[in-house]
Amino acid sequence: MTEWRRWAAPLGWLALLLAATLGMGQLEGLFRWIESDSRQVIYERADFLTLLGRHLLVVSVAAVLAILMGVGAAIAATRRWGRDFLPLVSQLASIGQTFPPVAVLALAVPVLGFGTLPIIVALLLYGLLPIVRNTLAGLEGIDPGVMEAARGMGMSGGQILRQVELPLAAPVILAGIRTSVTINIATAAIGATVGASNLGDPIISGIVNGNTAYVVQGALLIGLLAISVDSLFSRLPIATRG
Amino acid sequence: MRPDMPGPNVVLLTLSLVALAAWLGLDTVSLAANRIVPGTGYRVFDVIGVGGALATSLPWLALAGLAWRPARHRLALALTLVVLMLSALPAWLSLSAVTLVDSAQARLGIGAGIWVVLFLQLLAMIELRRRLDLSRLIGWALVLPAVASAGLCLARWLEPLALWQEYRGRSGQFLSAVGEHLLLVGVAVGTSLALGVCLALAMRRWPGVQRAGFGLLNVLQTIPSIALFGLLLAPLAWLSANVDWLAALGVSGIGRAPALLALVGYSLLPMVRNTFVALEAVDAGVIDAARGMGMSRGQVLRQVRLPLAMPVILEGIRITTVQAIGLTAVAALIGAGGLGTFIFQGLGQAAMDLVLLGALPILLLALLVDALLGALTDILRPGGAE
Structure with a gap:
């Protein structure tokens, strides 16, 4: 029963997201009221489920790559053989935080062309930094006494990493992943300006054609998606921080 | 060896x-x-x-x-x-x-x-x-x-x-775009600082305001910036069409007004959060000592609490400003001007050097502001510079 209650909020948001995605057409009356001047009030160039799918695909591909690379880099920089790289990696993670996502996206286009690839690269680069920073903080924050004890028990380096360091650092790492994914769900929308088709499409199209109903539809779905994912993260068993 | x-x-x-x-x-x-x-x-x-x-x-x-x-x-x-x-x-x-x-x-x-x-x-x-x-x-x-x-x-x-040719073709435009960009960021950060400090003080006084305030600001942050800019178009256009004095002030659906509103909305969360945390974190013993010296509530706030909280508040200003520099670029989509104009123009014309002319200065601005405010925080931190 308690297990069920724990997942109630994220499941509720997900259900709402799905309902809004599939049933947007039913709300035509409402959008007609918002945007009384336009002939068409429901975005129809692509159906919302496809847009949601593409949005999720781009964000999850970028997130998986960012997690692999970010956690990997932070682990490498905290091993004895990679220690030399630690200051540079942590400084890079903090400098990179100041790069505006739009600028990163705009710089990726000349190199990679229009379409989905520059978005994935920009999201990957941008999402990498909170993960690296938090993984470093998590691994560095472990009590040296604990490490000493693990070594004293005769654990090998790999065992310590898997059985001591990563479990202890997991909440902080997870918080980094959560920040990264939430930011990227919103940033991916800007990708619609460089030719990727996702939930940002209705928004851009609405701004360009002066159709607020389109903007509301895109914003509503992205907002619901962000809230659903954020609330999923907050319910994961190892998440201790809100 | x-x-x-x-x-x-x-x-x-x-x-x-x-x-x-x-x-x-x-x-x-x-x-x-x-x-x-x-x-x-x-x-x-x-x-x-x-x-x-x-x-x-x-x-x-x-x-x-x-x-x-x-x-x-x-x-x-x-x-x-x-x-x-x-x-x-x-x-x-x-x-x-x-x-x-x-x-x-x-x-x-x-x-x-x-x-x-x-x-x-x-x-x-x-x-x-x-x-x-x-x-x-x-x-x-x-x-x-x-x-x-x-x-x-x-x-x-x-x-x-190519980059240099793009610049020389529009050097006047470029300079005014930098000016507009900085103006938008400055006004947005200034407004959200003033509002943020007031809000943080109110949150400390009334726990209800704290819950409602943080809840609202957190939801606001999940709306993508591009959507928030778009959402403000219609209500502001309606206001400027129906309220004369607002139209006279230059409020309209597209342009600076919705951009500034959205920028302030986004800037409030990091500002309020840092100010709130900073004010909370001041050592209670110091406050007691100040009270014991006969200082009034206002004096304690102005002469003890705010100066001690300053480094963390500055940290909030730094985060907010850097974030606002990036968001202002997006605001170009709704005609707010600034360096983002070049990015979106360039993307539209598939002229990549024009994109660079917008994106590179934005990147440089963000790095510069981050470094300057970081240095200022270091100086103001108790114990002085690094």
Whole structure:
């Protein structure tokens, strides 16, 4: 029963997201009221489920790559053989935080062309930094006494990493992943300006054609998606921080 | 090797070898017949032949050699070498321009190789600055020779550089865009600072305000910036059509008004959160002591609490400003002006150098503001500068 209650909020948001995605057409009356001047009030160039799918695909591909690379880099920089790289990696993670996502996206286009690839690269680069920073903080924050004890028990380096360091650092790492994914769900929308088709499409199209109903539809779905994912993260068993 | 000799500096060694590979393997420049056609890439040996290319790889090998036995004087030498090589990048572009460009319409683009090398050189400088314990100020001063070299080359030889041509075609527009960008960021951050401090004080007084305030601001942050800009279009357009004095003030659906509203909305959360945390974190003993000295509530706030909370509040201002610089770029979509205009114009015309003309200054602005406010925070922190 308690297990069920724990997942109630994220499941509720997900259900709402799905309902809004599939049933947007039913709300035509409402959008007609918002945007009384336009002939068409429901975005129809692509159906919302496809847009949601593409949005999720781009964000999850970028997130998986960012997690692999970010956690990997932070682990490498905290091993004895990679220690030399630690200051540079942590400084890079903090400098990179100041790069505006739009600028990163705009710089990726000349190199990679229009379409989905520059978005994935920009999201990957941008999402990498909170993960690296938090993984470093998590691994560095472990009590040296604990490490000493693990070594004293005769654990090998790999065992310590898997059985001591990563479990202890997991909440902080997870918080980094959560920040990264939430930011990227919103940033991916800007990708619609460089030719990727996702939930940002209705928004851009609405701004360009002066159709607020389109903007509301895109914003509503992205907002619901962000809230659903954020609330999923907050319910994961190892998440201790809100 | 003497026993007291430190082992190789692996970081510098890796950086110099990777940079060498990028320098020789990637296109350093590209040449296009005019603005729209895609350029052809040229690698180093396409420009100056294999012998020349091998000659340009010598400084990298020297750098790797210095990294092998990193005594202090060798690292200082390595830093000098990196600064020189950084200053040589514009010279390389000039050489390519003189060698390759044969018509007035031709445009020289900066290739991936140059960007990668530039990035790795900056990383090497950060690493060396840290190893040599140089202050942040000196770190910034080390970039000056490269800036001077770039200025000289732009004035003398780099007329065909595409980025430079885009700039000269609209230099007036560019300057006013920078001004608009800074104005929007300044007004948004200033307003959200004033509002944020008031809100944080109210939150401390009334827990209800705290819950509602943070809840609302958190939801606001999940709405993508681009959507928030769009959502404000209609209500503001309606207001300006129906309320005369607002229209007279310049409020309208597109342009600065919705941009500023959205910017302030986004800036409030980091501002309020940091101010709130900063005010909460002031040691209760200090407050007690101040009360005991007979200070009034207002005096405690002005003379004790705020000054002590200042570094963390400044941290909030830094985060907010850097974030606002990026968001203002998006605001160009709804006609707010600023540097984002060039990005979206360039994307629309598939003119990538115009995109760069917008994106690079935004990146530089963000880095500069971050460094300046970071330095200010260091100075104001109890205990003084680093």
